[in-house]
Amino acid sequence: MIVFTFNFDYSKENSPQNIDLTVPFSIQIMALLTKHTETTVRTRAKEDRRWYSLYIMNRKTPPVSKADLSAALKTSLPIMVTFVVLGSGYGILMEKHGYGPLWSLMSGILIFSGTAQFVSIGFLDAGSFAAAAVTAFMVSARHIFFSISMIDRYKEEGRRKWYLYYALCDESYAMLSRDITPDGVSLSNYRFLVTLFNQSSWVIGSFLGGLFGSLLEFNSTGIDFAMTALFTTVFLQQWMERKNHLPSLLGLFGTLLCRILFGKDIFLIPSMILILGILILLRNHTEESGEL
């Protein structure tokens, strides 16, 4: 029989102190599980240790269902449209520098970061390796921030999590850190599909851009505003769902302050240090005063 021990951090109020950690794998329980969707089991597992161990023991990624696909597609659609356009812009630029669609495809898989890929073009012909590494690290450093906050979310993702982290771009992060999953949808499949759709549309866009080049070229100036718009809607949504606005305000004004103080090339790193520092300093205050 499976004897299952685990560590799981509960919020203090809900922590069941004297609960038996070894749950027999009975037929009744199997029946119980089949009646519930993964989402329900997950929700209950957060409150009850027995449900949690059941969840872990029975956790198998279900096959991708229609509901998973349509939920992920709905979330990804605005990102996909923008990524195809922005990606084709990258492909066209690569082509102009003498690097065809296959180069764009390869870069989209090996790098997969819009900013880092645009920056990389300047280094391709004769740039120094060290400078390329340092620049890439600087422009990508915000991902450290994102990955840290996904550790708890992705810890049950098994092998899939390595793909989820590798392809965690700004937009996938904005969508998946919200913890909004439609009912009846497998969270794991949803995360995987959203990430995959976003990456594919970028890679396919850049390939097509390189392939058809200027044939595709229309005046897309300003299309990148779609990302600003997307982050703004997430910001508003987060604002309305929480009473404690401190983290939101800190992110907005802390970064603005650093942008003014440090200039547009290096402000992200001081911003992240500032935000992490203040969040940790205010930890007790934040935890006590609100839901956060």
Next chain:
Amino acid sequence: MSRELHAFLIILIIGAATLATRILPVLVFGRKDSVPEVILYLGRTVPYAAMGLLIIYCLKDVSLFSSPHGIPEAIGILVVSISYLLKRNSILSVLIGTVVYMVLVQAVF
């Protein structure tokens, strides 16, 4: 070194640096059975702070002191916010805001 090899190595290096920023935090904090308390706390709060950071990051090239003084961005964000508060539909808001912004930067300013 041939031009192709140089370009390939550059892509590889930039890819490795980018991957490092995504994976290193997980290798450092995510390997143990239990996630440290402070990481759990950051997991709950950072997504809120990160949206503000991303918005400013998107607007980093805007200059208030030279034309068009960030006016298209301000109008775009206003359109997105108002439409979102009215309709609560993010796809709609992103679409309207982007179209308004594109018209502004291509035809007006």
